[in-house]
Structure formats: structure tokens, C-alpha cells
């Protein structure tokens with residue numbers, strides 16, 4: 001069953017298209033990830049799906065409820081953890097959860113029971129009576145996830161769940177996400193620009209850039225499209241060597257960067273001597289060569305022609321940050 005389904009969902013801001021006719025569906029029980037660089041349109045998509053922003057065109061349903069016409073039903077079925085922290089720091093962890101549960105109309109008994117359940121799930125029982133301003137970054141993030149789970153949502157939206165956290169805390173949060181997906185059967189829609197996160201957590205991912213979905217598939221299938229192994233080499237005449245390698249049928253996805261080339265091959269190590277032979281015959285000098293298994297960054301590169309980490313990917317960061325602050329529940333555009 002499709003828990004999330006979108007059809008040509010689009011959002012424009014003053015003529016600028018932030019989300020551009022995206023169509024995808026997420027199945028019940030899936031962990032689905034939106035992977036894309038800063039400014040790609042991830043948060044805007046989440047805001048539309050969680051009824052915070054009205055789409056400019058297109059449509060979407062959550063648990064079969066229309067996000068435009070059945071907003072209250074949609075909200076009952078979702079939990080959201082926003083990219084920007086949104087906790088009451090003067091309250092304790094337990095008080096934050098209780099406040100949220102009251103807004104959802106849970107009875108006193110339900111609240112008591114559920115607060116204990118979700119705090120146990122994210123390992124914060126021993127901190128429940130501590131004021132949130134004394135929590136570490138990772139503890140705050142876990143509390144936000146717990147809050148998103150209070151009313152047992154069908155779908156939990158997590159916008160950049162581990163942004164700015166250290167490696168160890170990120171790992172721990174990944175485990176909580178997996179755990180609640182298994183234990184509570186919560187469908188999870190998350191956004192991230194961390195490739196390792198998408199790789200580890202997601203059953204399927206959609207790669208989004210400039211508001212468009214470039215591809216949707218399982219992580220394994222996406223990596224296979226790049227080639228079994230990825231070779232990166234630096235050499236003297238990059239352009240000529242690229243043309244020469246592209247003519248070989250066993251070499252796929254030859255991409256040129258400033259002073260290097262990347263391409264996909266089967267059994268990379270065995271192919272290196274052959275590549276050196278071709279270089280010699282073409283009068284090209286290879287100065288370094290590296291063989292590795294493909295990553296999602298290679299997938300992104302092969303679909304966009306640039307790396308997730310290249311400057312173009314960062315251009316919109318500050319604009320995205322500025323606009324992000326304008327949003328709160330209830331303030332729609």
C-alpha cells in the first residue's frame with residue numbers, strides 16, 4: 001500500500017521553482033530517503049507533505065488523505081522532526097512530550113504510558129526530568145524524535161535527522177531510527193545530504209537536485225548503474241584520454257573533472273594494467289590511480305555531472321537558511 005504518493009508536486013516561490021513536478025510513492029514500512037545537496041528542495045517537499053506549505057500545483061496523499069483537502073487527517077497520521085530544533089528549552093524532556101501529547105488530545109493515562117515508551121525507545125528515561133537546556137545536541141535530537149513519535153504516527157518525517165552531530169551520536173540515532181521502524185512499524189521519510197546516512201538507513205532513495213528527482217531506486221541498484229568498481233585517475237591530457245577511454249565498450253560512465261577522470265569497470269584491479277597500456281599508446285602519462293567500490297556520490301556524479309560536495313551544491317545554503325526561519329506551524333505560503 002502507498003503510504004505516501006505524490007503526483008507532479010510542485011512549489012514555486014516568486015517564479016523560482018524549488019520543487020519541480022516530483023512524483024514518487026513510499027510503501028508502508030519503508031525507510032525512504034531524499035538525498036540531495038543544500039537547496040535541492042528537500043525541506044520544501046517535507047513542508048508540503050506535512051501540510052505546512054501549500055503546493056503551487058500537483059497533488060499528494062498521506063495514508064490516502066489528500067494534503068490539500070484533508071489536512072487534519074494528514075496531521076493525525078504524521079510525526080515531524082524539523083531541520084531546525086523546535087523544543088521548549090526551559091521545560092524538561094518529559095514536559096516537552098506531555099505538552100505535545102496534550103495538543104494531540106491524548107488522555108492522562110495514554111500520555112503517561114506513551115511518554116515512558118518513547119523515552120525508552122530513544123534511551124532518555126534517565127534524563128526525563130532534566131531541563132532541555134542542559135541536554136547535549138544528540139540528546140535534543142533524540143527527544144525531538146521521541147516527540148514526533150508520541151501519537152504513534154503512520155509516517156515519521158525526519159528532516160536532516162543528524163545534521164551537525166558527531167559521528168558517534170549520528171550512529172546512535174541511526175540505530176534508533178532502524179529500531180523504531182522495526183519495533184513500531186513506522187514508515188520513515190527522511191532527508192539528508194549525508195550519503196553514508198542514506199546508504200545505511202534507506203530501503204530506497206530518491207536523489208533530488210534543483211527541485212527535480214533524478215532517480216529513485218534501492219541503494220544497491222543505483223550503485224550497480226555506475227559500474228562494479230570506480231577508477232579515478234589523474235593524467236596529463238585529460239580530455240584526450242577521456243575520449244580514448246570512452247571508446248572502450250568495457251568502460252562505462254567516463255567523466256572528466258579538472259585534472260582527473262572517473263569511470264566504471266568490472267574487476268577494477270585487473271583492468272589497471274590494460275589502462276596503462278592504453279595510456280602509453282595514446283602518449284598520456286598517468287600520475288595516480290585509485291580503485292574503489294562505488295558510492296552514492298558516484299551515483300550523484302553520474303546523474304548530475306558534478307559531485308554532491310562541489311561548490312554549486314553549496315550556493316543556495318544561506319538563502320535556504322534564511323527562508324527556513326520564516327516557517328512555523330500554521331504560517332503557510
Ligand SMILES: Nc1ncnc2c1ncn2[C@@H]1O[C@H](COP(=O)(O)OP(=O)(O)OP(=O)(O)O)[C@@H](O)[C@H]1O
Nearest residue numbers: 013018037038039040041042043044316319320323
Ligand atoms: N519561503 C521561501 N521563499 C523563497 N525561496 C525559498 C523559500 N523556501 C525555500 N526556498 C528556496 O527553495 C530552494 C529549496 O530549499 P529547501 O530548503 O527545500 O532546500 P533543502 O534541500 O532542504 O536544502 P538544505 O540541505 O540546505 O536544507 C532553495 O533555493 C531555497 O532558497
Ligand SMILES: [Mg+2]
Nearest residue numbers: 042043044083
Ligand atoms: Mg532542508
